[in-house]
Amino acid sequence: MTTTKSDLDAAPAWATRKAGGGDAVFKGTAFASACVILLALAGVFVFLSLKGAQGFTQPTEVYQRGYGDSFIGYVLPLLGGTVIAAVIALIIAVPLAIGIALVITQYAPPWLASPVAYVIDLLAAVPSVIYGLWGGLFLAPKLVPVYQWFHDTLGFIPLFGKVATSGRSISTAGVVLAIMILPIITAISREVFARTPRLHREAALALGATRWETIRMTVFPYGRSGVVSAVMLGLGRALGETLAVVMVLSPGTIFTIDLFSGSNTPSIAANVALKYSERSPGTLEVLIATGLVLFVMTFVVNFAARYIVARQERKFAV
Amino acid sequence: MIRTSLRRALVPGLAAMTLLVTACGADNETSSGGTDSTGGGDAPSASAGLEGTLDGAGATSQEKAQDAWKTTVQGFNGGKLTINYGLVGSTDGRSQFIAGTTAFAGSDSYLKEDEDELAKAKERCGGTDPIEVPAYVSPIAIAFNLPGIDTLNLSPGVIADIFNNKITTWNDPAIAADNPDADLPDADISPVHRADDSGTTKNFTDYLGKAAPDNWPYEAEDAFPVSGGNSQAAQGTSGVIDLITGTENTIGYADESQVGDLGKVSVGVGDAFVAPSAEAAAKTVAVSTRVEGRSDVDMATDVDRTTTEDGAYPVILLSYLIACQQYDDPADAKNVKGYLSYIVSDAGQKLAAEEAGSAPLTPEVAAEAQGIVDKIVVN
Numbered sequence: 023m024t025t026t027k028s029d030l031d032a033a034p035a036w037a038t039r040k041a042g043g044g045d046a047v048f049k050g051t052a053f054a055s056a057c058v059i060l061l062a063l064a065g066v067f068v069f070l071s072l073k074g075a076q077g078f079t080q081p082t083e084v085y086q087r088g089y090g091d092s093f094i095g096y097v098l099p100l101l102g103g104t105v106i107a108a109v110i111a112l113i114i115a116v117p118l119a120i121g122i123a124l125v126i127t128q129y130a131p132p133w134l135a136s137p138v139a140y141v142i143d144l145l146a147a148v149p150s151v152i153y154g155l156w157g158g159l160f161l162a163p164k165l166v167p168v169y170q171w172f173h174d175t176l177g178f179i180p181l182f183g184k185v186a187t188s189g190r191s192i193s194t195a196g197v198v199l200a201i202m203i204l205p206i207i208t209a210i211s212r213e214v215f216a217r218t219p220r221l222h223r224e225a226a227l228a229l230g231a232t233r234w235e236t237i238r239m240t241v242f243p244y245g246r247s248g249v250v251s252a253v254m255l256g257l258g259r260a261l262g263e264t265l266a267v268v269m270v271l272s273p274g275t276i277f278t279i280d281l282f283s284g285s286n287t288p289s290i291a292a293n294v295a296l297k298y299s300e301r302s303p304g305t306l307e308v309l310i311a312t313g314l315v316l317f318v319m320t321f322v323v324n325f326a327a328r329y330i331v332a333r334q335e336r337k338f339a340v
Numbered sequence: 341m342i343r344t345s346l347r348r349a350l351v352p353g354l355a356a357m358t359l360l361v362t363a364c365g366a367d368n369e370t371s372s373g374g375t376d377s378t379g380g381g382d383a384p385s386a387s388a389g390l391e392g393t394l395d396g397a398g399a400t401s402q403e404k405a406q407d408a409w410k411t412t413v414q415g416f417n418g419g420k421l422t423i424n425y426g427l428v429g430s431t432d433g434r435s436q437f438i439a440g441t442t443a444f445a446g447s448d449s450y451l452k453e454d455e456d457e458l459a460k461a462k463e464r465c466g467g468t469d470p471i472e473v474p475a476y477v478s479p480i481a482i483a484f485n486l487p488g489i490d491t492l493n494l495s496p497g498v499i500a501d502i503f504n505n506k507i508t509t510w511n512d513p514a515i516a517a518d519n520p521d522a523d524l525p526d527a528d529i530s531p532v533h534r535a536d537d538s539g540t541t542k543n544f545t546d547y548l549g550k551a552a553p554d555n556w557p558y559e560a561e562d563a564f565p566v567s568g569g570n571s572q573a574a575q576g577t578s579g580v581i582d583l584i585t586g587t588e589n590t591i592g593y594a595d596e597s598q599v600g601d602l603g604k605v606s607v608g609v610g611d612a613f614v615a616p617s618a619e620a621a622a623k624t625v626a627v628s629t630r631v632e633g634r635s636d637v638d639m640a641t642d643v644d645r646t647t648t649e650d651g652a653y654p655v656i657l658l659s660y661l662i663a664c665q666q667y668d669d670p671a672d673a674k675n676v677k678g679y680l681s682y683i684v685s686d687a688g689q690k691l692a693a694e695e696a697g698s699a700p701l702t703p704e705v706a707a708e709a710q711g712i713v714d715k716i717v718v719n
Binding site: 087088158159163184186187188190268269271272273274275276283284285288295296297299303 | 400428429431455528530535536537561562563567568569570571572573574575579582583586587588589590
């Protein structure tokens, strides 16, 4: 079979064919979809800024109905509550989710892996009001003995103060949030772990690495940025979840790092839900302003995480 | 927040839909269709022959009563009238009424003079004084979860100290003194309050502040002022009841009709202790004094929290209906008049008592309210 040079150089027919109408339409719709997301985000930001602007400069008594004497005094305890609940959720959910994803992709035989993956995905379909009901009525009382044990054994640490008798506390909120974000982190981690190039793994095994070493050398570096995305999505849900937090938390006005207290400040989203319906004048603006703070914080956390990952990727690339 | 409002809209929405469906199915004038609530009675003359749409909005405390009232009045009119009551809260209810988007409002507090609400409402009503009539009176029970104890006698000072985290154990001498027969446990008291802003909290703290001023230094507020100690909180009346029911040694406050089997406090009134009941609540309204300087169509009342009247229960929620004396739209005038007439009528008040556990207005108060509602005319 003889192939002349000119034959090889010539682009194949499908590539030189004039772009049909279909391509243009597809490009247009795809581009428009991308823009819609940006527009929606920008729209939310503009709304929060415009409506929330007056929230920064309300009379003192408006803030005093909440948590402090000024906007900073009002929003900081709420931010604290938001962060504590989200951090507890991440501490519980991230190791668990990565472990489950590893088992499903690397260890478990297929007959076990697919049902487990399926069940975890089902968790994501449970509405948050169900988690709230279950967490408040069933889980919280069951956690009281656990909290009591922590308080009795490690009570000298300020984290483990007196236990609220109903078990409704920021730690219970964290546990419920952890269960809610578990399927998100698991599903995405599973997908990226499963895409580790087979040759990388086989090369590691051929060099005499154990299974765990193989995972550390090939699966983790390959999936790092995907896992960070997964954690960020989970964190986003944990920061913004409203109904479940409202239903399992016994909120108060005092910000403490005491995880078992029955009067810790709620998260920003939960506070909006609690204060919205029978609000006094001026409160709405303050609530929208706190929403803006949450919006900005989510962005900052996201960018920070992306930056750290990008830096590490560069390090690995060398 | 969107979820919450969806949730709130679901029940009335479904009710409205079923009503529409049944209305279309059986289009007869004096419908006695299945959506009629029991105990509705016959239509007062003003409440029949109405058509169109009547929009109102306001206090969530009136939810159950409003559901019953509107189903009944819509039934009187064979589906030609549609009544909407938006559960937006008292503050939004009043501001929507003032803005003119609704024809009437339900509110847990009367129009305020210091925030110009009264003046703005007058402007909205074309320069005539706005109508304010009591529509929904409900006793707020102080409920507790102590196994084996169904009732406790507590004076206002003791109640204030408990909710202020000053009395912290159930066998405190101050509690034992008024309850010699009760077997009080040596356990920490955990006071439970509303986590969301609510008219119930405002009325409860108003009671504490007025009946026990030495023990309760806070003003009447929608948000509960005390936090910390053994305090716990939950969202909504049902959330508070769930928390108390599920946790021993708790005490909290909630609408009496929702309390169920929990133990209830008899509060100190004068030298006696009065248990929460509809009659005792109505008695307090009857002995309370009107706000001074209001027009003769304005029944704004400062509830007498310190009454010593025999058998009066002062921990109550008093919710109003706010409307205009005259409307530009003849249909609005007729509909508001018809609907409000039914609400303050004997039948309407009895219906609310059955469906929502409220206290019917006493005959004198109801008669005055009826007289005021009768003044509604077309401009």
